[in-house]
Amino acid sequence: MKLLLKTSILVIPFIIFSFFYLYLSKDNSYPGADYKNFNLPSFELENLYDESLISNNALKGTYLINIWASWCITCRIEHGFLTQLDDSNIRIVGLNYKDDRDDAIEWLVKYGNPYETVLHDFKGSLALDMGVTGAPETFLVRDQMVVAHYRGEINKMIWGDVFMPLIKGEGLADAK
Amino acid sequence: MLNRFLFLFFISFSLFAEPYYEFNNNEDEKRFFSLIKEIRCPKCTSGSLASSNAPVSEDLKKVIAEMIEDGQSDEDIKNFISDRFGKETLYDTPREPNTYALWYSPFVFLLICLVFFFFRKKS
Amino acid sequence: MIADISHYLSILSTAIFMLTFSLVLVLDRSAAHSTLLIKRSYSHAFFLFLISFLLYVYLALTDNFSVSYIAQHSNSLLPNFYKVTSIWSAHEGSMFLWIVFLSLWGFVFNLYNDNNLNVKNLSIGIISIIIVGFQLFLLVTSNPFEIVLPFAPENGADINPVLQDPALAIHPPTLYLGYVGFVIPFAYSLAFLINGNKSLNWEKKVKSWSVMAWVFLTIGISLGSWWAYYELGWGGYWFWDPVENVALMPWLAATAFIHSLSVASKSNVLRIWNLLLSIIVFSLSLFGAFIVRSGIIDSIHSFANDPQRGMYLLAFIAIILFVSLGLFISRFSMFDSSKNIKSLSKESFISLNNIFFGVLIFSTMMGITYPLIYELLYSQKISVGAPFYNAIYAPITILATVMLVVSIDSKWGRTIDIKGSFSMLYVSLAISLVGLVAIGYFIGEMPFIIMLSFFMGLVIIFRYSILVISNFLHKKYTNIPSVLAHTGLGLLILSISANSILSSEKVFNMKPNETRSFQNITVRFSELELLNNSNHDSIRATFSINSEGKSFFLSPEKRKYFARGQITSETAIKIMPFKDIYLTIGEQLDNGQWVVNVQLNYFIRFIWLSAAMMALSGLVIIKNIIRTKA
Secondary structure (H helix, E strand, O other), X not given: OHHHHHHHHHHHHHHHHHHXXXXXXXXXXXXXXXXXXXXXXXXXXXXXXXXXXXXXXXXXXXXXXXXXXXOOHHHHHHHXXXXXXXXHXXXXXXXXXXXXXXXXXXXXXXXOOOOOEEEEEOOOHHXXXXXXXXXXEEEEEEOOEEEEEEEOOOOHHHHHHHHHHHHHHOOOOOOO | OHHXXXXXXXXXXXXXOOOOOOOOOHXXXXXXXXXXXXXXXXXXXXXEHHHOOOHHHHHHHHHHHHHHHOOOOHHHHHHHHHHHHOHXXXXXXXXXXXXXXXXXXXXHHHHHHHHHHHHHHXX | OHHHHHHHHHHHHHHHHHHHHHHHHHOOOOOHHHHHHHHHHHHHHHHHHHHHHHHHHHHHHOOOOOEHHHHHHOEOOOOHHHHHHHHHHOHHHHHHHHHHHHHHHHHHHHHOOOOOHHHHHHHHHHHHHHHHHHHHHHHHHOOOOOEOOOOOOOOEOOOOHHHOOHHHHHXXXXXXXXXXXXXXXXXXXXXXXXXXXXXXXXXXXXXXHHHHHHHHHHHHHHHHHHHHHHHOOOOOOOOOOHHHHHHHHXXXXXXXXXXXXXXXXXXXXXXXXXXXXXXXXXXXXXXXXXXXXXXXXXXXXXXXXXHHHHHHHHHHHHHHHHHHHHHXXXXXXXXXXXXXXXXXXXHHHHHHHXXXXXXXXXXXXXXXXXXXXXXXXXXXXXXXXXXXXXXXXXXXXXXXXXXXXXXXXXXOOEOOOHHHHOHHHHHHHHHHHHHHHHHHHHHOOOOHHHHHHHHHHHHHHHHHHHHHHHHHHOOOOOOHHHHHHHHHXXXXXXXXXXXXXXXXXXXXXXXXXXXXXXXXXXXXXXXXXXXXXXXEEEEEEEEEEEEOOEEEEEOOEXXXXXXXXXXXXXXXXXXOOOEEEEEEEEEEOOOOOEEEEEEEEEOHHHHHHHHHHHHHHHHHHHHHHHHHHO
């Protein structure tokens, strides 16, 4: 009885400490990354420019969806990277989030347009369905399935560590 | 001038044009307030929708209000949100095999201690 | 220059504390001259550190932004009070304060003479080495003295408006005073174990210190709750946030501890409990620091996401814990626990009390760590919140209160006399039943657990009231702190239950000049103003309220601070005898209406009143101890 008590007094804290040690040593370099797969929600949104309706069926293959807005300051920083990325054969679809149409178009003129299409999600309904909590965020979509979701701005390092492995994994990114 | 300032000051893009949060009956209202306390703000480090001003929290509150008006159950609403923002948005930890350890261990622990306590005295 | 001096003094202090520890190891601890030397050494080390800290305060007051931490957390426009409080608004500075308080407790403890020189010196040595550990942590991983080179920002950091609040400013120091105070019983109990002489009544020596630390913790936690209530806007006073929980755990352990301390002389089993509890309380205090500062758990309070710091703290706490537990286990046999506690004696109730508190601590620990466990096991995130904690705390607390009222009639060293003793209890039960029926009539339907809580709250209050009256009539001694604290507990349970069942809220969409009503209260949106302040713009909505025949105005605001574009919501609260009327404004809708949130929070002031009663009872205990010594 006493022995049991004595051992448990030492063992229980030991278990707790080992647990915290394990948890702390876990690699958590990208807390903004989420690799949970889910189906791209069905939607019907207007094209930012010509207001034509686009539904999820129209988007095929592998591409990024980038959540952005003219009121989002961090997006300006990220945009530099995205325009540069545009050159390297990955398709980017823009999701303009809770933004005024004119403001958005003007912003793209000013900062460049790396997007193959821009969806105007004025109400943020598609964004809500995708679990967006703000801008900027980026999704990697492959054949109507979301395979990666990154919250926050993307830079070269994050692109390399979070997205590239998934893109490379399934073969070449779709050529434009 | 004041109106324009106010509009700029608090840009709010409502998902729903109709006034919301005014419920038809007390039950719905109670459900609403109870739900927004139980659902975690997806953007904040910690805290419920009730204590958060974040845009995504406001959106979720509106969604919840509309779903209640629509007749959806608490479970429907929680599933809707956790499907999109993760199970971690539910402060009411689900009771499933993976979480039995959480929910029942306190009572198991109590039982063990009480057994120790009474058993010791008899010896 | 001054920053360098301050830094240097801290380093010197570390060395002198190290020296103090060495002296304790090397010298003849039972000798008077060694004691004097050790005392002096400790005092010097303490004063060096204190001066270092005061110089740091001076740096903050004089806007010395060459110091990186001060540049990041203070601002030249802040009032002096907030320049000082900004020091503990983040990790490095608050750690600095933590150590100042830790060494302060040791200093004051050291002022008092103790017949048992060996044990006293040992305890000072233990405290010294613990301080060294923290000082090294501070200087190596969390240096508050880092210099910004070469250009110091002119005005400092953007002000976080949320931090400019008196309650929020005092809350951390009060908490820290509580947390670190438990180093005294911890160190002394370890010294006792090392010394090996079981007849020494260490419990008596540390009792007033432990109670004082407990009082600080009680007040610190209550301040946090009070601040959260008026600042965070959802009308709640406790969220079961991980960092609230890590403050609650040492408090629970400390409460069990101070109960158990009073029983030292009565039973060996309880003396073993006392040793274990003194280790547990201090460890939980340190654990709290670890959780908050390692960034391991997402919480409003998380200071820094720094795994390296987390590792250091974890290792440090592990060392302290395992050394003390090892010592505890090796000296277990010091106590001949064959003398069993009589069942249903007062000692047995205290033991049972320890079990109930232990279960609550276990459950809280479970709740805090389960998301981490789940994530490690299933690579998925979950949250644990109020539903879990309420489900555990409510029934356990009720069981504990049942035990409490039964234990009042128990006796030391004898089994409770079932036939003779319970007449006062039966009377209390009867009156409480009547009270419960009245409450039920007034409130209507309520969940069973709330009904039970009301009942037990009433039983506690009536039982103690009858006790006081009976003692007075029979000219018997009344243990005032016990009555005060436990009545406070009863009030706490009643208030929490009443708050939970009676409170309500409603949202209105209103335009100026519109009126709404709700629960016998009319709310008229009387004015909307745009205000400009030096550091923020605000929209202030004034409402004319009519309640219970009284008329008054409430003006909640929405503020936008220039520095970071931060938008805050300021609540407006009217305190009435049994409830608060609590107003916030939300967004403006497209049609020009404003979302207005009206809450009625019942009995919330009584919750803090009960905490104050408990804290007061602690002070009475200390006063009594000092009186008997004099």
